[in-house]
Amino acid sequence: MGFLDTGSTVFYGTGVTNIKVSGKMRFVNNETIDIKLEEKKTSPKEEIIRFKKAIEITAKETRALAKRARETLGEGEGQIFEIHAMLLEDEDFNDTVIGEIEKGKSCEKAVEISAKKYASVLRSLNDEYLSARASDIEDICKSIITTLSAKNEKNDDSNEPYILVARDLTPSETVKLDKSKILGFVTFEGSPSSHTAILARAMSIPALVGVGEISGAYDGNIALLDGEKGTLVVSPSNDELLEFEKKKAYENKIATEHERYLRSIMNRPAVTKRGHKVLIYANVGSGEEIEPALLNGAEGLGLLRSEFLYLSRSSYPSEDELFSAYYEIATKMQGKRAIIRTLDIGADKQIPYFKLDKEENPALGYRGVRICLDRVDVFKTQIRAILRASAYGNISIMIPMISTLNELERCKYIINECKNELKEKGVRFDEKIELGIMIETPASALISDELAKEVDFFSVGTNDLTQYTLAIDRQNAKVTSICEENKEAVFKLIKMSADAIHQKGGWIGVCGEMAADLSLTQHFVDMGIDELSVAVPYLLGVREKVCACK
Ligand code: PEP
Ligand code: MG
Numbered sequence: 001m002g003f004l005d006t007g008s009t010v011f012y013g014t015g016v017t018n019i020k021v022s023g024k025m026r027f028v029n030n031e032t033i034d035i036k037l038e039e040k041k042t043s044p045k046e047e048i049i050r051f052k053k054a055i056e057i058t059a060k061e062t063r064a065l066a067k068r069a070r071e072t073l074g075e076g077e078g079q080i081f082e083i084h085a086m087l088l089e090d091e092d093f094n095d096t097v098i099g100e101i102e103k104g105k106s107c108e109k110a111v112e113i114s115a116k117k118y119a120s121v122l123r124s125l126n127d128e129y130l131s132a133r134a135s136d137i138e139d140i141c142k143s144i145i146t147t148l149s150a151k152n153e154k155n156d157d158s159n160e161p162y163i164l165v166a167r168d169l170t171p172s173e174t175v176k177l178d179k180s181k182i183l184g185f186v187t188f189e190g191s192p193s194s195h196t197a198i199l200a201r202a203m204s205i206p207a208l209v210g211v212g213e214i215s216g217a218y219d220g221n222i223a224l225l226d227g228e229k230g231t232l233v234v235s236p237s238n239d240e241l242l243e244f245e246k247k248k249a250y251e252n253k254i255a256t257e258h259e260r261y262l263r264s265i266m267n268r269p270a271v272t273k274r275g276h277k278v279l280i281y282a283n284v285g286s287g288e289e290i291e292p293a294l295l296n297g298a299e300g301l302g303l304l305r306s307e308f309l310y311l312s313r314s315s316y317p318s319e320d321e322l323f324s325a326y327y328e329i330a331t332k333m334q335g336k337r338a339i340i341r342t343l344d345i346g347a348d349k350q351i352p353y354f355k356l357d358k359e360e361n362p363a364l365g366y367r368g369v370r371i372c373l374d375r376v377d378v379f380k381t382q383i384r385a386i387l388r389a390s391a392y393g394n395i396s397i398m399i400p401m402i403s404t405l406n407e408l409e410r411c412k413y414i415i416n417e418c419k420n421e422l423k424e425k426g427v428r429f430d431e432k433i434e435l436g437i438m439i440e441t442p443a444s445a446l447i448s449d450e451l452a453k454e455v456d457f458f459s460v461g462t463n464d465l466t467q468y469t470l471a472i473d474r475q476n477a478k479v480t481s482i483c484e485e486n487k488e489a490v491f492k493l494i495k496m497s498a499d500a501i502h503q504k505g506g507w508i509g510v511c512g513e514m515a516a517d518l519s520l521t522q523h524f525v526d527m528g529i530d531e532l533s534v535a536v537p538y539l540l541g542v543r544e545k546v547c548a549c550k
Pocket of ligand 2: 400440461463464
């Protein structure tokens, strides 16, 4: 593939992390397996050779991914990729693809046709396990096509890490990114409060979202990604490259010095000059992040996004699998509070094996607690696992997306049922386990006086509270700036909730992305916020800022 050499071009987006990175861009077409695939390019014989080579490479990469997933995410997640690798080598599947190539189809088209055939047969059998395998077939089809385009069209066999460029990434694609191969990523779509951006921040991946369409002709060109400025300079001149690297080195030096200072205060209580204490907690997606969180002074976990464990799998986790994940969290936290948010899927967090219908307005539709209250079996499995883990540490339960008192009452009823079931079996759990809810809808803030009577704490999810208060889709880059200029309405709702819970003797935290925005820390202190929960890279900075507040 030749490089487009027309001088530098700048694309503007929104930085997700304040990190600078430079490197080659690699475009990934992850849209669906419906991508336009050109018809036969070479002879069937050559196409079959291409196919076999692609299978070999993809299987090898998938096995490496399985190993990594097993080490970082757990046994169950590793198994998913192990199954993918086995499917890749399935003789029937390979014969079907080769049959299509022999009929004159290109390798890519033959893979697509065969995967669709297999997936639809598996789905028609109406079996939960086999349906999950259908999604696996579609996933591996994407991997084979990615391998074919990456290796054959670019003839690039290097292991050099690259800046990944895609139209968008789903949270589950982001969670699977291999940090040793990716320098950073850029997406045409997306906004800084999407779950993809949240994950990138948690994983400290340099990223830029909402840059608009970039021509695939730039694939392989060098680019400078500046997360702070929100720019991507494609095909920079030598001078631009040198200047960028000089700035990066300088900023890294300052950052290292500042970090050294921050580390020296990591055990200092976050108390303002007027004596208001704020707990500094971490937002995490799995037990893997606990060690870095503790090393950065986290006094607790303010938000465990429990859905990430479901997202990285291809079938429902069992109660025992969930228990062992929560047990790990409870014990690793060494008595510090760990708030496990119950499953919050729907909207941008789609999980194929839940088989949720496609919706016109997913953010306003079927998500979070609304699904859990319908899928009581799934909800109870999770609640029992959390309760069991509570015997081994300081665990609290938090329910997302509450918007009515009735929803909360039904959740409490189900939690009680789970407690009774465990008691009957003689299984230990913390009888005094704390219960909280997220304040994420304007409705929950407006009835916070009623809700406060029923729970121990609130935690404000500013990402959704902003989305629903200002009616701005958190996924849509075009409306991101509206939020920047109009936080007052959101603050009023937070203050209202803080007053309500304090009156009932409870406490309130903030765990949305605003909690890490240092320009807002004083506002939160003034409202009497008791806890700020942020992604691991922001823990030290927020502690420093609280100490500097009035
Ligand atoms: C929020 O909405 O602010 C929040 C913390 O939850 P999530 O970002 O996972 O929706
Ligand atoms: Mg939310």
